[in-house]
Amino acid sequence: MRLAYYPGCTLKTNAKSFEISAIASAKVLGVELVELTRWNCCGTVHALAKDDVMHYIAPIRNLIRVEEMRDEGIVDENILVTLCEMCFNTLKRANTEVLKDGEKMRKVRENMEERDPAYRGEVEIKHFLEVVKDIGWNNISNLVIKKLKGLRIIPYYGCLLLRPRGLGIDDPDNPTILESLIKSLGGESVEIPFKSKCCGSYHTVHMEQVASELSHRILSQAAEAEADLIMLTCPLCSYNLGDRQEEIKKSFKGLRTIPVVYFTQLMALAFNLPAESTGFSENKPDPTVILKNKDLL
Amino acid sequence: MNGKDEKFITIYIMGKKHMVPANLTIMKAMEYAGHQFRRGAGCRGGFCGACSTIYRTKGSYKLQVALACQKIVEDGMIVTQIPFSPADKKRYDIDRLKPEANTFLEYYPEISRCLACNTCTKACPQDIMVMDYVQAALRGDVKEAARLSFDCIGCGLCAVRCPAEIVPYNIGQLARRLYSKHVVGPASHVLNRVKEVNEGKFDEEINKLKNMPKEELQNLYNSRDIKV
Ligand code: SF4
Ligand code: SF4
Ligand code: FES
Numbered sequence: 001m002r003l004a005y006y007p008g009c010t011l012k013t014n015a016k017s018f019e020i021s022a023i024a025s026a027k028v029l030g031v032e033l034v035e036l037t038r039w040n041c042c043g044t045v046h047a048l049a050k051d052d053v054m055h056y057i058a059p060i061r062n063l064i065r066v067e068e069m070r071d072e073g074i075v076d077e078n079i080l081v082t083l084c085e086m087c088f089n090t091l092k093r094a095n096t097e098v099l100k101d102g103e104k105m106r107k108v109r110e111n112m113e114e115r116d117p118a119y120r121g122e123v124e125i126k127h128f129l130e131v132v133k134d135i136g137w138n139n140i141s142n143l144v145i146k147k148l149k150g151l152r153i154i155p156y157y158g159c160l161l162l163r164p165r166g167l168g169i170d171d172p173d174n175p176t177i178l179e180s181l182i183k184s185l186g187g188e189s190v191e192i193p194f195k196s197k198c199c200g201s202y203h204t205v206h207m208e209q210v211a212s213e214l215s216h217r218i219l220s221q222a223a224e225a226e227a228d229l230i231m232l233t234c235p236l237c238s239y240n241l242g243d244r245q246e247e248i249k250k251s252f253k254g255l256r257t258i259p260v261v262y263f264t265q266l267m268a269l270a271f272n273l274p275a276e277s278t279g280f281s282e283n284k285p286d287p288t289v290i291l292k293n294k295d296l297l
Numbered sequence: 298m299n300g301k302d303e304k305f306i307t308i309y310i311m312g313k314k315h316m317v318p319a320n321l322t323i324m325k326a327m328e329y330a331g332h333q334f335r336r337g338a339g340c341r342g343g344f345c346g347a348c349s350t351i352y353r354t355k356g357s358y359k360l361q362v363a364l365a366c367q368k369i370v371e372d373g374m375i376v377t378q379i380p381f382s383p384a385d386k387k388r389y390d391i392d393r394l395k396p397e398a399n400t401f402l403e404y405y406p407e408i409s410r411c412l413a414c415n416t417c418t419k420a421c422p423q424d425i426m427v428m429d430y431v432q433a434a435l436r437g438d439v440k441e442a443a444r445l446s447f448d449c450i451g452c453g454l455c456a457v458r459c460p461a462e463i464v465p466y467n468i469g470q471l472a473r474r475l476y477s478k479h480v481v482g483p484a485s486h487v488l489n490r491v492k493e494v495n496e497g498k499f500d501e502e503i504n505k506l507k508n509m510p511k512e513e514l515q516n517l518y519n520s521r522d523i524k525v
Binding site: 058112 | 412414415419
């Protein structure tokens with residue numbers, strides 16, 4: 001029996017006896033080890049390398065900008081605030097990794113070879129919700145001019161805001177931050193079991209049906225709970241649950257339309273900011289009808 | 298510098314060893330060594346982007362880039378020119394395009410592969426923040442992409458270095474076109490001048506120049522008053 005044989009570089013250099021003896025004994029067994037006619041490194045250099053440095057370069061470069069701006073006095077703190085869950089997760093993960101592992105930090109620096117100064121590791125990544133929380137729910141309440149009275153709102157977390165534990169901004173099993181915000185704005189927070197289940201995320205690009213199914217579970221729970229709106233924090237969730245809702249309704253007949261808004265839009269509404277600051281004209285489905293019904297617009 | 302003090306160094310032009318004066322630019326050193334430029338040289342002043350050059354120095358694995366007309370030779374330098382960077386330049390009707398992210402993605406979808414590695418920026422002899430303008434285009438900030446890429450001379454060095462095979466200078470050019478066409482709009486002084494030209498305001502003067510004897514024309518040229 002002839003079997004294709006992959007030697008690898010060590011067998012050709014430091015372990016010749018291993019190869020020779022193997023080929024010879026195989027012969028006794030009736031096996032001919034036929035060396036691949038063309039072969040290359042098995043890839044261990046990359047597989048064994050713990051450094052996934054490339055993942056960190058883009059995010060860390062942004063953190064260098066924060067330190068620069070702080071040094072120049074353009075901002076007051078070495079804090080970077082972000083809104084999108086995905087960005088939050090990526091930036092915070094990279095930051096946590098390089099701070100935890102000095103070797104990783106060194107490698108990132110080495111690989112960047114910038115003329116710019118290296119990252120000092122002084123930046124803290126915060127989701128805007130954390131900034132809001134730090135300001136204090138009572139203080140937020142005091143700023144509310146138009147209470148979101150009678151508005152039944154689903155606090156939808158999605159996945160990346162809470163996970164993994166330690167990186168996320170709240171307890172992944174029992175988050176309360178969005179509920180607290182809704183309460184501070186005078187709205188009514190409505191629970192659904194799937195409030196921190198995945199919306200389908202990037203499956204929406206290649207496997208629309210998967211995303212539709214996952215999003216449908218969330219939307220149908222929201223409808224059953226007789227919610228007026230879903231409030232969320234992530235543009236991709238917003239796309240899957242909102243922009244694609246018409247499409248989802250085609251596969252799942254009878255699903256009620258339920259508008260999807262960002263938490264910041266409801267803040268702007270409650271702070272009685274003008275239409276150009278609430279930006280409801282961009283939302284799909286249109287949330288203004290329900291808001292008008294509740295005398296909020 | 299007189300001949301005696303002149304210091305000579307060794308460089309390797311396409312692998313061939315040459316002794317050249319230490320104070321020459323790569324371009325002059327190549328000419329000193331007997332090369333004649335038919336491509337790869339233009340303005341000789343760092344403006345045209347024709348003289349893109351890549352090199353390594355002794356003891357370093359780093360591939361470096363320069364404009365041959367600007368960079369002074371170094372001892373042990375191994376150099377060659379890249380007089381042309383192959384790129385598929387898309388045809389588009391600028392009037393119909395919208396100044397937004399999707400326009401860049403439609404014509405140059407590969408920009409979404411940008412890793413933010415900054416290799417392009419490090420390659421740019423114009424010290425342009427190349428990555429930043431590619432990234433600005435990617436997020437539809439046409440104004441910023443146009444502003445940051447303004448000094449691009451199209452030398453192509455960023456494009457030959459980009460691991461994502463993006464051709465940044467095409468992105469910059471599209472950004473500047475979109476910006477001037479759709480964001481800034483036509484400049485009234487140019488429109489006025491075109492109108493004046495069409496109305497024949499300068500015909501008499503041009504005819505005078507056309508029919509002027511060569512010597513007189515030369516004198517006029519040499520004594521011209523340049524307003525900066
Ligand atoms: S941006 Fe690219 S093409 Fe333009 S000058 Fe810099 S390296 Fe050359
Ligand atoms: S070299 Fe290419 S991939 Fe790297 S930052 Fe520049 S455009 Fe992006
Ligand atoms: S010859 Fe024009 S830039 Fe060098």
